[in-house]
Amino acid sequence: MRRRILTLTAALALLLTGCTAADDAPEDGVVRLRFQSLAWQKESVDANRHLVKEWNATHPDVQIDYVQGSWDSVHDQLLTSFEGGEAPDIIHDASDDLADFAYGGDLADLRPLLPERLRADIPARSWETTTFGEGIYGVPFLQEPRVIIANRKILESSGVRLPTPEEPWTWTEFRQITQDLTRTMGSGRYAVAWPLKEPVSVSLNLGLSAGGQLFHREADGRVTVRFTEADAVVPGTIHDQVVTDRTAPRTTLGSGGSDTLPGFFAGKYAMVPLGFAYRQQIAQQAPKGFEWTVLPAPAGDDGLTQGVSPQTLSIAEDSPYKKEAAAFLDFFLRPENMVRLARGDWMLPTGTTALADPALHTARDGWATGAAVAERLRPAPAQSVRGYPEWKDKVATPAFQEYYSGAIDGAELRRRLVADGNRVLARYQRK
Amino acid sequence: MSALRTSRPARFGQYVALLAYLVFLAFPFLWLVSTAFKPAPELASLHPTWIPKDPTLANFRQAFDEQPLLRAAGNSLVAAVAAAVIAVAVATPLAYVTARHRGRLASAATGWVVISQAFPFVLVIIPLFLILKNLHLVNSVVGLVLVYVVWSLPFALWMLMGYVRAVPAELEEAAAVDGAGRLRTLVSVTAPLLVPGMVATALFAFVTAWNEFFFALVLLKTPEKQTLPVVLTHFLGAEGVADLGPLAAAAFLATLPSLVVFGFLQRRITGGMLAGAVKS
Numbered sequence: 188m189r190r191r192i193l194t195l196t197a198a199l200a201l202l203l204t205g206c207t208a209a210d211d212a213p214e215d216g217v218v219r220l221r222f223q224s225l226a227w228q229k230e231s232v233d234a235n236r237h238l239v240k241e242w243n244a245t246h247p248d249v250q251i252d253y254v255q256g257s258w259d260s261v262h263d264q265l266l267t268s269f270e271g272g273e274a275p276d277i278i279h280d281a282s283d284d285l286a287d288f289a290y291g292g293d294l295a296d297l298r299p300l301l302p303e304r305l306r307a308d309i310p311a312r313s314w315e316t317t318t319f320g321e322g323i324y325g326v327p328f329l330q331e332p333r334v335i336i337a338n339r340k341i342l343e344s345s346g347v348r349l350p351t352p353e354e355p356w357t358w359t360e361f362r363q364i365t366q367d368l369t370r371t372m373g374s375g376r377y378a379v380a381w382p383l384k385e386p387v388s389v390s391l392n393l394g395l396s397a398g399g400q401l402f403h404r405e406a407d408g409r410v411t412v413r414f415t416e417a418d419a420v421v422p423g424t425i426h427d428q429v430v431t432d433r434t435a436p437r438t439t440l441g442s443g444g445s446d447t448l449p450g451f452f453a454g455k456y457a458m459v460p461l462g463f464a465y466r467q468q469i470a471q472q473a474p475k476g477f478e479w480t481v482l483p484a485p486a487g488d489d490g491l492t493q494g495v496s497p498q499t500l501s502i503a504e505d506s507p508y509k510k511e512a513a514a515f516l517d518f519f520l521r522p523e524n525m526v527r528l529a530r531g532d533w534m535l536p537t538g539t540t541a542l543a544d545p546a547l548h549t550a551r552d553g554w555a556t557g558a559a560v561a562e563r564l565r566p567a568p569a570q571s572v573r574g575y576p577e578w579k580d581k582v583a584t585p586a587f588q589e590y591y592s593g594a595i596d597g598a599e600l601r602r603r604l605v606a607d608g609n610r611v612l613a614r615y616q617r618k
Numbered sequence: 619m620s621a622l623r624t625s626r627p628a629r630f631g632q633y634v635a636l637l638a639y640l641v642f643l644a645f646p647f648l649w650l651v652s653t654a655f656k657p658a659p660e661l662a663s664l665h666p667t668w669i670p671k672d673p674t675l676a677n678f679r680q681a682f683d684e685q686p687l688l689r690a691a692g693n694s695l696v697a698a699v700a701a702a703v704i705a706v707a708v709a710t711p712l713a714y715v716t717a718r719h720r721g722r723l724a725s726a727a728t729g730w731v732v733i734s735q736a737f738p739f740v741l742v743i744i745p746l747f748l749i750l751k752n753l754h755l756v757n758s759v760v761g762l763v764l765v766y767v768v769w770s771l772p773f774a775l776w777m778l779m780g781y782v783r784a785v786p787a788e789l790e791e792a793a794a795v796d797g798a799g800r801l802r803t804l805v806s807v808t809a810p811l812l813v814p815g816m817v818a819t820a821l822f823a824f825v826t827a828w829n830e831f832f833f834a835l836v837l838l839k840t841p842e843k844q845t846l847p848v849v850l851t852h853f854l855g856a857e858g859v860a861d862l863g864p865l866a867a868a869a870f871l872a873t874l875p876s877l878v879v880f881g882f883l884q885r886r887i888t889g890g891m892l893a894g895a896v897k898s
Contacts, residue, residue, distance in 0.1 A: 221839065227855045229684055252840070257851035260835055263740070267836045271747040273756055275839075281856070385857065443858040453664035468859070472662035 218249045218508050220515065223256045223275035225498075228467065231531035238527070242518055249511045251277075269293040269503070276506040277515065282316040282327055283388075283496035283570040289317075289324035290573070295502040296322035300513035305520060305538075313537040316497055316566040325499030328520055329534040331463035332484070332493055332560050333393060334553065335379075339478040341457040345371050352483045352491065352559035358397060358424050361485040365434035368457050380439040380456035381425055382447045386587035387579045389460075391568045392494035394421045397487030401604070402569040409616050410572045412608040414601040420487055422590060423597065430593035440591050452477055460484065463557045467533040470552060481553025483560050491560045494567035497537055535561050574615030582607045647873065653866035654678070661862050677863035678871075681853075687868055689842070690849040695875065697759055697834075697845060698827035701766035705774045705823040706816050708767065713778030714808070718787070727775065734772040739832050747836060757839040765837065766827040774819045781815025782808075817883050825876050846872050 226235045232255070239253045254275060256264065262284055268274040269288065278294070288294050301323075306314075309327065317325035342349060347364050350356040356364065368378035383389055391401060397420035404410050428435040436456070439447050444461045445468060451459050452474055469479055483491055500519070502512045518524070525541035535557050536542050548555050569575045586603040589595045595603075624632070648668070653661065655673040660666070681687060716724040746765065747756065755761030785808055793803040831847040838844050850872065853865035 225856075227852055228861065229680075232684070254839065254841055255852050257835075257848075257854055258856040259851050259854045260832075263832070264835055267743055267747055270744045271751050271756070273747070273751060273839065445859055445862075448662045449664040449666075452662055455664065462857070465859075468662075472658045474659050 216248065218511050219252055220249065220277060220506070220508055220512055221252050221254055221275040222277040222515070223254045223279060225256050225258050225261060225279045226532065227255070227258070228532065231528070234527045234531035238519055238524055242515060249508075249515070251515060265293075269505075272505055274503040274505060276503055276508060276512050278501045278503060280325065280499050280501065281496050282325060282499050283567060285317060285325050285499060285501065286319055286571055286573065286575070288501075289319035289322065293504055294324040295504045295506070295509050296324065297326065297502065297513070298323050300502065300509055301326065302513075302517050305517055308522070308538045308540055310537070310539060310562075312565055313497060316495070316570065317499055317501075319571055325501040326516055326520060327497035327499050327537045328525060329529055329532055330495045330497040330537055330561075330564055331534045332495060332557060332564055333389065333460055334463055334484060334556060334560075335458050335460050335482040336451070336465065336469060336553075337458045337480050337482050338451065338454060338456075339480045341368070341372065341454065342480075345457075349480075350482050350485075352556060355483045355486040355491055358420055358485045358487055362424050362427060362432070362434075365428055365458075366432050369432070369434040372457060376454065377436050377456050378434045379428060379458045379460070380447045380450060381429070381435050381460060381591075382442045382444045383425075383440045383588070383591060384443045385584075386440075386591060387583045388494075388496075388567065390422050390425075390587055393460075393484055394418055395492045395494050395565055395568065396484065396489055397421055398489045400568060402572055410569075410612060412578075412605050412612065414605050417488065419597060419601075422587065422600065424485075426591055426593070426597070429591055437592060440588065448472060458482070463535065463553075464533045466552050481556040483556055491563040492565055493560075493563065495564045496567045496570055498532075498534070535564075572612070574612045577615075578608050578611045582611055650866050650870050650873070653862065654870045656863065658863060677867035680861075681864040681868040681871075684864065685849050685852055685868065686841070687846070687849065687871065690844055690846045691872070691875075693759065693843060694828055694845040694847070697762050697766060698824045700759075700763045701770060701827040702820040702824040704763065704767045705770045706778075706820045709771055709774040709778050709819065710812065710816060713775050714782050714804070716775070717779045717782035728779075731772040731776045743832065743836055746833075750837065756837055757843060758837075759843060762834060762837050762845075763827075765833050766823070766830065769830075769833070770823040770826050774823055777819045777822065778812070778815055781812055781818075784815075785811045821879060821883055824879060828876055 222239065224232075224235050226232045236253060239251045243250050256279065261280060265274060265278065265280070265288065269291070274293065285294065305326065313327040313330070314323060316327050317323055345368055347367060348356075365378035369376070372378065381389075391399070394401065394417075398417035399415070399419075399421065401412055401414065401418050402410050403413050425435070429437055429440065439450075439456075444459070444465050447456065447459050447461075448468065450456050451469075452472070463481075466481065473479060484493060500516055502509050502516070506512055520538065522536075522538055522540035522544070525536040525538045526544045526546060529536040529541065530546065533552075535547065541547075542558060542561055546554075547558050569578075572578075582603060586595070586600050586607075590597070590600040652668055652670060654677055655675070656670040657672055657674045657676065660670060660672065712727070716727045750756050750761045750765070753761070755764065789807055789811075790803050793807045794800075798806065829847060830845075831851075834845040834848050835851075838848065850865065850868055853861045853868065855861075
């Protein structure tokens with residue numbers, strides 16, 4: 188009886204502890220890597236699948252298993268997978284989601300793994316978005332600036348000057364133009380609709396154009412929030428358009444970009460500031476005869492600069508085949524492939540060679556406007572600051588929402604972002 | 619009796635409230651059906667209509683072209699049916715014991731049921747993942763079914779305890795007087811009376827497992843094993859952008875099995891819920 192109990196206990200222990208050592212070595216000599224992609228639109232999924240197929244056909248010893256993930260749940264899924272040691276080998280995500288995983292040791296430092304070609308092809312400003320501490324934890328490969336999608340007929344018939352990347356509107360000019368446009372459009376119609384479901388990223392990313400920075404790294408390495416006059420330019424313009432001028436409707440403040448499109452197509456709004464990739468939806472859904480154009484976002488003291496959080500490809504620290512995974516990334520992100528991926532997602536590639544491709548400089552669907560502002564894209568402010576997600580959710584989002592709707596004034600916005608915000612950040616920076 | 623009679627205006631008010639409640643419940647589903655048959659430009663109309671002006675099946679075609687919906691539905695069906703059958707099989711005897719033999723065990727079981735309902739998914743998912751990993755049950759439908767059974771068991775037990783209590787103990791005592799043993803009494807007298815309750819509980823477990831998303835997302839790694847709710851998220855992009863037409867079409871199809879199962883079992887459920895309510 189005792190022997191039986193011992194045998195049972197041993198079997199249970201074996202079962203519970205698992206036997207993972209043997210899992211690392213491929214039984215048939217073929218290395219299998221799991222690549223979790225978040226591509227979701229047909230053209231983009233097709234491009235991804237095609238590249239994986241191409242790799243698998245030419246690399247019989249290293250096979251890629253393509254797994255489709257979802258933007259909606261990727262953070263929770265990765266968090267659990269990392270904790271359980273079952274994360275995909277190659278991970279598609281966005282740079283603003285990487286900080287916790289990078290600092291937590293879940294992602295591999297790519298510096299010793301990536302080929303010089305890829306390192307040199309992507310500009311330093313893009314690498315900054317995936318640099319956490321000393322290491323690089325993802326390859327930034329696709330990015331989208333925020334642009335203004337405009338109803339061409341309304342703008343041209345009003346006689347306003349159409350901005351170009353070379354001669355963009357200033358924020359002051361933009362406010363004036365929205366006043367003029369709203370007057371000519373008639374009642375119930377607005378010059379601009381701001382979809383501000385995510386008010387923090389819009390405010391901070393566009394704020395860079397006016398020289399806003401908000402987050403400042405002090406000499407001792409700590410990060411503090413300061414709200415300067417430059418930081419107030421973009422939020423102030425939006426606030427004035429909604430509350431003072433009534434050139435932007437209050438109703439879209441809680442909306443996502445897609446929610447504003449019906450009003451845009453119906454001529455209720457002349458312009459909608461949106462991410463560059465929204466052009467695909469517009470091309471698909473616009474009624475016949477609807478003419479639209481892509482304009483650069485307004486410029487401030489720092490020109491057309493704006494913040495972005497590029498899509499990234501990372502390698503799991505636990506993956507036993509990091510070199511093979513890096514070799515796949517090198518293939519996947521060759522310039523010609525980056526162009527295919529960018530076109531599939533209606534975004535801009537980070538690689539300079541890919542960005543020079545003529546297909547991304549056509550006037551059709553506004554590609555040229557996006558490509559022209561690509562070199563002004565910088566890392567989104569604060570994405571590498573620890574405590575940023577809590578600051579964003581608990582302090583900044585409600586503060587911006589109330590400010591834009593007119594419930595609080597600029598002084599209160601400043602107080603909340605700075606005083607309340609620094610209290611949150613301080614908790615993450617205790618030594 | 620007269621105290622129970624309702625005046626006409628009150629009855630009218632009740633029907634109006636009932637109708638409003640039905641509309642409230644049906645609205646999302648009807649809107650989903652409407653969206654599923656609309657072409658892309660109509661989806662972006664400022665003045666959407668209930669009836670599509672230019673109805674199309676293109677969304678269904680696109681949904682099937684882009685995602686393996688049938689395979690995912692098959693996976694969901696296997697997981698949901700298995701979870702429902704096992705949950706009922708385990709919960710029924712347990713419910714009988716806890717309902718009939720009140721004591722420390724019954725109190726502990728009841729307490730466990732209440733406490734277990736308070737656990738959020740996120741609290742248990744990582745330990746659960748680690749346990750299943752050690753049991754080599756990650757990325758396995760068996761592991762997923764196990765989780766669904768455990769997750770639905772407390773509520774199933776709670777439901778079935780109510781049904782067991784509704785069966786008069788006198789019936790069992792009468793069977794015993796007639797010479798039936800404990801097993802015979804359970805099989806021939808009690809079990810048939812519990813069938814409606816078991817069906818209702820199975821339906822609850824089925825719908826819970828059929829709709830479940832997060833465990834399936836985390837536990838199933840290969841596309842071949844993914845369930846329908848996970849595959850539906852593939853129509854969603856970043857920042858809440860969605861491929862609305864195909865998503866609505868796929869979501870509409872995903873709701874059909876629950877409706878069909880509920881339609882077939884409705885009478886039994888109603889019968890089960892009323893069992894023991896009236897003393898004849």
